[in-house]
Amino acid sequence: MKLLYSNILPLGIEDAQQTIIDCFTEQMSQADRVEIAVGYISTASVNELANMVEKYGIKSICLTIGMYYIEGMPEGSYHTALKLNQKWRDVGIGEIRLVKPFKYHGKLYCFYKNEKPFAAIIGSANLGVIKLEAANRRQYEISALTTDTTEVSAIAEHIEKLKQPLCSANIADISGMPLIREINTALNGIELVTSVPQSNVAFYEQCEASVSFFLQLKVPKADERFLDDGKHFTKSNINVCYAAPRSKRKARDWYETQLTVGSEIYHMDGYPEKNKPFFVVTDDGYWFKAHTTSDNNKQFSAVGDELIMGRWLKGRLAAAGIVKPVNNTAEDRNREGMITQEMLDEYGCDRLLFKKTGQTALDSNGEALDVWFLAFIGNADEAK
Known part of the structure; x- marks a missing residue:
């Protein structure tokens, strides 16, 4: 020995x-x-x-x-x-x-x-x-x-x-x-985002929903990630970072994300009004201000920083070991950083739970804003 x-x-x-x-x-x-x-x-x-x-x-x-x-x-x-x-x-x-x-x-x-x-x-x-x-x-x-x-x-x-x-x-x-669950560090130190204790998360999670929605994440299948015909979500929604860059010198940030809500959701009673801010508390303990924008208020995003939602959503997938963040999307020729249906299946969820808690909180201007609970966890089949 x-x-x-x-x-x-x-x-x-x-x-x-x-x-x-x-x-x-x-x-x-x-x-x-x-x-x-x-x-x-x-x-x-x-x-x-x-x-x-x-x-x-x-x-x-x-x-x-x-x-x-x-x-x-x-x-x-x-x-x-x-x-x-x-x-x-x-x-x-x-x-x-x-x-x-x-x-x-x-x-x-x-x-x-x-x-x-x-x-x-x-x-x-x-x-x-x-x-x-x-x-x-x-x-x-x-x-x-x-x-x-x-x-x-x-x-x-x-x-x-x-x-x-x-x-x-x-x-x-x-x-x-x-x-x-692994800790999502992509939101650490990000301005406009704060952490809340799990006791607070549990409180809002347990609040009876006045209204709630499932927001479908639209992504391509793995074998569709090179199809740019506009039908396979390769350059839209949470993969908008693979669209043409806004500047010839700088590729889009991998965390850039658009949550585009379907008409069957944004036409429903109780869905947030366009450009009327509200607070979001996430199931993993983050708090930030969000709003709905664009035509028919179909875009759901954080207020003040278009990367926050991506840091929360893609950061979860990265923390889970399902995808690796991409430093330069223009150089990701194999689109290994593109979120696919297979990745969401592996994570076990292909949609978000968006629930109005019936609670309000004061913003920095003293205005009372609605608090919504946002979750990205669970089995996708159970949400269908």
Whole structure:
């Protein structure tokens, strides 16, 4: 057995000592199959594992995760793992599994060559150790490497038992997975937007609606994102950032969004009057002023900053690991940042709940404005 360490001062690595990540990388470079069973992961560590699998030509890989089915899984990690699982299944090299009947807190890494396990790492380190972030950079771990045939075989056998259907299932086959919403940081520090406590959100959410509407998000399907015939929403609504830039020198901001409301909604009694401001409180705790504009008051937007609504809406999808913000939409030739129907399906919602709470609040001028509750969460099918 060889002890492995974190390298954190004042307990830094000494001569002849090896870090956990260096040992893990060394074993990966020698293996053609890897079996991992851990309690927790992170989005960054899953992406790093995917890169290492490709770099070292791993032919078979299984990642079993032990704590989330009962505790709930961060949505960013969940969607990242779901995509990687599909990729591994498509190319036939492996899968990602979740333990179901109990909380599994072990941390095991087993390495194979030519169908035989030759080394294993056991200790306190979850998968996040292979890609340090702010959250775990100062978290000290201790593990051990064993190459003893008996010990390695026992660890390999244990992981195989954990992969049996009585203990775990493929992540894509699990329904009702409890997800923990990630914090949308795209609105942090944005002028005209304030955060409100969850107790306030809960109050407005529970208010009986005087009127409420479902606002459909109109987006193209993935295979339609290059069709610019005006029928597939590739340059309108929440993808307006892909329309022609207002300036030849500057592309539209990825967060630029238009919420265009259908006539079946804006003609309904109780829908906000054109250019009459109101307050919005969102289901994730943001507060800002909004209004309806344009012909037939069909445009729904924040007051004073056309990016606020996009930062709220697209920021949620980005926080969930479904899409990555694009720095320059003019250079996004593959339109990977375009919001598609498949992305909304993955998120589980393709419309917004817009509810008048019956409450009012004073703006900076002392005027009492209606308060509306705006939610982007839940199953789209349930809203139909």
